[in-house]
Structure formats: C-alpha cells, structure tokens
Amino acid sequence: MWRSDEITGTREFTPGKESWAAAARAALECFRFAEDVEEELIADDERSCYNCRYRRWSAASFTCLGLVT
C-alpha cells in the first residue's frame, strides 16, 4: 500500500486518490492520524488518510508527511 522514498524518508500511498476503503483502513492503523481542517476533508469516512492533515497531495496520489523515517 505504500512506496517508500529513501531520499526524503516519506512514503507514497500507492492505491491512488480514489481508493476510499483502503485509505480508511490505513488511517485506522496509523497512530499519527490527525484530521485536517473542515474545508480540506474529502472522504466520507472521518478517519481516512484522505482527510489527514499529514497527507500531501500529488498528481497521482499523496505522500504521508506524518511518518517520516
């Protein structure tokens, strides 16, 4: 589900921007999840990586800034 970037220490969510169930599952398993401000929420599941303030959107998916190695 994640592709690591060894240079930046970040990881990219490989399922992309439309995998709502996968994003919700990933957030349930994440201890760093923090809900973003209301206007940036896009998933109906409140707890979803798509709603997390530590996701940085990219053209194809997002990079997680919450768990930097």
Place this chain on the structure above:
Amino acid sequence: MRILVSIDDTDDLDSRGTGEIASLIAEGLQQKGWGTAGMVTRHQLLVHPDVPYTSHNSAMCFTADIVDLELERFISFAGAFLDHECAPGSDPGLCVAQVERLEPSSDLIGFGQRAKQEVVTMQEAFDLARRLGIHLSQHGGTGQGVIGALAGAGLRLWGNDGRMKGALQFGGKKVLPVTELLGHPHIDAVRCLEGGVPGAADLVEIGEKPKTVLLEGASVLLVSPLEREGSEAVWQTVHRRQLRRY
C-alpha cells in the same frame, strides 16, 4: 462596492487553516462596520512538484459589499492580519479586487483557470494585478501565495469552481422539500449531480455536513437519487467524496 477577497498559503501542518483565516478577516470586516461579507469558498489549484504548497494547494475567497471609503482601511487591516496570524514558514498572499472594475470576461478568470492547469509565476500575477487595478500583496516568506490568491479571486469571479467552507445548517431537520432548501440564505439553486433539476415539491434527505458548490455564478446544492429505501425522500445531498472535483 463589491469586492473579492482571496488569500493563499497562510498555513503549515500545525497551524490554523487558510479557510479559518479567511473567515476571521470576513468577521473583522463586519465587526468594524465596513460592510457585509459573503460565504467563503475553497478553490483547488494545480498540484505539481514545481508548485510549493503545504498539503493541498487551495485558495480561499469571499465576496464583500463594503463602503467605498473603507476599501483602503480594509486592505490595511487584512494585510496586517495576515502579517500577524500566518504560520511561520508560510508564504501568504492577499488579493482584493473591485468587481465593478472587472469585465465579465476578465483576464483574471483566465489566470485562475491557468493556475489550475499549469505552473504560473509571481511576476505574471503581479503584472496582471497591476494591469487590472487589483490589490495584490505578499505577507511573508517567499510571497508565493500571491499566485493562489489572485487565482482564487479569478475562479470565484468565474463562478464555476469551488465549494463552500463549512456546512449548511437546517435546524436539525433531516428531510426538506426543495422549496424550503431554496429559502436557505446560502443556497441559490438545487440541482441533480448528473444533470437536471429536482421538482420543487420533491423531498431531499440531508446527509452529513452538506455544502454547496459554485456553478454558473450560483451557490448550488447538489443532490442525487436516494440510495436507500424506507424514506419519503426521493433525493439525498451528495456525498463528500462527490464534491471533491469542485
């Protein structure tokens, strides 16, 4: 006079959001008796490796009707507010445009549309703002937020981009007829997501945190056929994920 106020790049991962900053500026405008502010809308800009942004690259904009003589005082207030409130490391930009001075097909709209599709520069933003007589200022950091601020104003002027900040409130009612929805101060029209218009007497089930989008200059509540049985409603407000493209 009617003005467009747009800001961008005011936050970082741990600060208050740009939307809240926009709302506070709008509240300040009203508290000082300079005029009345409309709803705040969010406008998505290009997500690209060459564009610096914290996490989503969106601009926030609102309209306001203000006393002509107070324009300069308002601009000073909004600028000082950004200077004081914006997160360290952010690159805030402020745009204030007088709507009456802009043509319906203004180049400002084209700039906003471009900023959703391609990388544009600060110099282009300042050049256009100067040519159109628009206030555009940077308030810290690199000032890159001026691009999004100008683009946000253009997209709001266009009227076919963005969704409202916050959610509509209906006093706890869960099912409402279209006619009653149209009485809400933030709803100009009710339309079906896939096209068409629901009947005036049709009942709509209100979902979680409904919000409007801007279409053809109107604040539109989108609905879709009711997905579940056992309700007197025939429509429901659309899911949050379905508003993503607006």
